[in-house]
Amino acid sequence: MATAELAPRGSGPAPAVAPRALAETRPAVAPHREPRGLAGWLVTVDHKRIGILYVVSALASFVLAGLMALLIRVQLAMPENPPFSGEVYNQLFTIHGSMMLLLVVIPIGVGGFGNYFVPLMIGARDMAFPKLNALSFWLVPPAAVIMLSGFFVGGAAATGWTAYPPLSVVDPKIGQSLWAIGVILLGTSSILGSINFIVTILNMRAPGMTLHRMPLFVWAILSTAVIQLVGTPALAAMLFLLLLDRHFGTTFFDGRAGGDPVGYQQGFWFYSHPAVYIMILPFFGIISEVLPVFSRKPIFGYKAVAYSSAAIALIGFTVWAHHMLTVGLPVSVQSAFMLLTMVVAIPTGMKIFNWAATLWGGHLVFKAPLLFAVGFLTMFVIGGISGVFTAVAPLDWELHDTYWVVSHFHYVLFGGSIFGMFAGLYYWLPKMTGRLLHEGLAKWHFWLLLVGFNLTFFPMYILGVMGMQRRIASYPVESGFLPWNLVETVGAFVMAFATLVFFVNLIVSWRSGPAAGNDPWLGDTLEWLTSSPPPAYNFLSLPSIRSPRPVRDLRIQQYGSANGPVSGSNGHHATAESQGSTVGTAAS
Numbered sequence: 045m046a047t048a049e050l051a052p053r054g055s056g057p058a059p060a061v062a063p064r065a066l067a068e069t070r071p072a073v074a075p076h077r078e079p080r081g082l083a084g085w086l087v088t089v090d091h092k093r094i095g096i097l098y099v100v101s102a103l104a105s106f107v108l109a110g111l112m113a114l115l116i117r118v119q120l121a122m123p124e125n126p127p128f129s130g131e132v133y134n135q136l137f138t139i140h141g142s143m144m145l146l147l148v149v150i151p152i153g154v155g156g157f158g159n160y161f162v163p164l165m166i167g168a169r170d171m172a173f174p175k176l177n178a179l180s181f182w183l184v185p186p187a188a189v190i191m192l193s194g195f196f197v198g199g200a201a202a203t204g205w206t207a208y209p210p211l212s213v214v215d216p217k218i219g220q221s222l223w224a225i226g227v228i229l230l231g232t233s234s235i236l237g238s239i240n241f242i243v244t245i246l247n248m249r250a251p252g253m254t255l256h257r258m259p260l261f262v263w264a265i266l267s268t269a270v271i272q273l274v275g276t277p278a279l280a281a282m283l284f285l286l287l288l289d290r291h292f293g294t295t296f297f298d299g300r301a302g303g304d305p306v307g308y309q310q311g312f313w314f315y316s317h318p319a320v321y322i323m324i325l326p327f328f329g330i331i332s333e334v335l336p337v338f339s340r341k342p343i344f345g346y347k348a349v350a351y352s353s354a355a356i357a358l359i360g361f362t363v364w365a366h367h368m369l370t371v372g373l374p375v376s377v378q379s380a381f382m383l384l385t386m387v388v389a390i391p392t393g394m395k396i397f398n399w400a401a402t403l404w405g406g407h408l409v410f411k412a413p414l415l416f417a418v419g420f421l422t423m424f425v426i427g428g429i430s431g432v433f434t435a436v437a438p439l440d441w442e443l444h445d446t447y448w449v450v451s452h453f454h455y456v457l458f459g460g461s462i463f464g465m466f467a468g469l470y471y472w473l474p475k476m477t478g479r480l481l482h483e484g485l486a487k488w489h490f491w492l493l494l495v496g497f498n499l500t501f502f503p504m505y506i507l508g509v510m511g512m513q514r515r516i517a518s519y520p521v522e523s524g525f526l527p528w529n530l531v532e533t534v535g536a537f538v539m540a541f542a543t544l545v546f547f548v549n550l551i552v553s554w555r556s557g558p559a560a561g562n563d564p565w566l567g568d569t570l571e572w573l574t575s576s577p578p579p580a581y582n583f584l585s586l587p588s589i590r591s592p593r594p595v596r597d598l599r600i601q602q603y604g605s606a607n608g609p610v611s612g613s614n615g616h617h618a619t620a621e622s623q624g625s626t627v628g629t630a631a632s
């Protein structure tokens with residue numbers, strides 16, 4: 045079979061091979077012509093376009109939920125004269141948290157990056173079920189509208205993103221039911237999506253791409269899809285019972301009538317703790333892609349990193365009650381969940397040490413993807429360690445529901461997932477748009493965000509130990525909480541400004557940034573073999589896969605060097621700009 049070739053310097057996409065050869069190894073999928081313009085986006089079944097729809101809708105939700113966070117910060121900086129009533133404040137943090145988790149982090153990691161890059165990285169023409177894929181996405185916008193519409197019909201859900209009964213049953217506002225319906229729709233979208241990913245990854249890999257040659261991002265998405273498939277039904281069940289209690293007089297969670305409000309927590313966290321891995325594993329996968337490319341070294345311990353994703357998916361289902369160490373569970377049960385939580389820290393720790401070992405001694409190229417990957421690594425470790433504190437039952441009896449917990453989950457979800465999201469955007473946007481982002485603005489974004497982030501969330505650990513509870517709309521100034529709250533609010537506005545810098549960079553470079561070429565970063569995986577953006581059919585031909593780094597193998601085969609052609613007296617590799625877009629010419 046004719047093999048794919050890297051294009052000679054400056055000549056554009058790789059030369060075609062006889063389509064017949066390809067047809068022998070891959071189900072023939074006729075190129076699908078989609079209508080142009082808006083109509084094309086509305087009816088698209090192309091995984092790349094669906095991926096972009098997920099990214100755009102998640103970024104829009106990030107802005108909206110971020111603005112709510114600023115309002116929360118303003119409220120907490122003005123305890124003597126709070127701008128919002130307790131009721132409105134409760135709605136703000138409930139929807140802020142729900143959106144950030146369910147409309148930003150989960151959709152962009154799996155739906156956005158997963159959809160766009162998994163088929164490309166395994167050498168497939170599309171996802172296994174393109175129409176089901178489109179349906180998975182089009183459940184998201186209505187779910188968001190339904191969840192937010194509560195604000196316009198008497199008040200949005202206001203019982204926290206956890207919606208614990210009895211409050212979530214007795215709260216008369218229809219907004220609580222709209223929230224539950226919105227979350228059930230999002231859960232349905234996740235379940236359908238996970239079926240698609242599992243079938244695609246297990247059945248549609250390029251010839252030669254065994255599981256041990258699969259990119260680590262694909263391992264992460266496969267593990268995530270399994271968690272979504274197994275866990276999400278538990279959440280849907282709890283929310284269905286909640287809606288029955290709210291509207292049909294059942295008493296599943298009413299302790300006075302034989303029901304059990306704590307039972308809701310068991311079902312809710314049986315999903316929601318594994319769900320934190322749905323929120324972080326895709327970004328673990330991105331970091332495992334970015335670090336080797338920008339260290340010019342293979343990942344340290346490929347198999348260990350791959351298996352640790354699977355181990356996290358498995359052990360992650362055995363720790364949920366560490367969120368319930370103060371509800372009165374027997375000490376033996378608390379101890380078991382405390383120990384299991386320590387166990388799940390092991391595969392996570394393995395990733396962190398393997399990432400550090402990958403960086404160690406590498407030829408580090410400090411571009412925006414690497415900066416955000418290192419930001420991820422350092423901030424996530426702080427978040428992880430503070431999580432181990434709350435896993436120790438006696439300590440958690442003090443720290444539960446304080447700002448220590450609020451800081452912990454922002455360090456793992458903002459410091460982790462959102463920094464990971466930006467690493468992924470700076471790494472892959474050039475492939476999606478065909479244009480490079482402005483590196484100077486990217487560095488401003490990174491440093492402002494890192495400083496703003498730590499100003500906002502680190503003092504929360506101190507406030508937590510001082511005893512400041514979460515979910516309080518105000519507090520007495522005598523408590524001594526005000527100074528740190530002021531610092532945090534300043535930090536939040538620095539983060540907002542940093543995010544503005546990112547969006548300016550995104551819009552300006554999408555319109556007129558320098559051409560990225562096929563492979564601006566000297567990447568290892570198949571998405572860097574095709575053009576930027578890729579053609580609708582993805583690949584005309586594929587190389588035979590002999591390792592997890594097929595494009596690097598191709599560079600060595602073609603140019604005799606992993607870093608592509610050497611040109612110019614100083615031995616530096618030719619830049620994409622000066623030589624036109626071909627694989628093997630890194631942007632130095």
Ligand code: HEM
Nearest residue numbers: 110113137138141144145149204205457458514515516536
């Ligand atoms: C953009 C910067 C952000 C700021 C300034 C911020 C600030 C806050 C604050 C102050 C609270 C506590 C409210 C309270 O308990 O009274 C909160 C709650 C929360 N935040 Fe954020 N946050 C930000 C981003 C994020 C991100 C990126 C995520 C997740 C990916 C997130 C998820 C949550 C969740 C789940 C809650 C709990 C809501 C509840 O109690 O039900 N936040 N946020």
Ligand SMILES: [Cu+2]
Nearest residue numbers: 317364366367
């Ligand atoms: Cu947990």
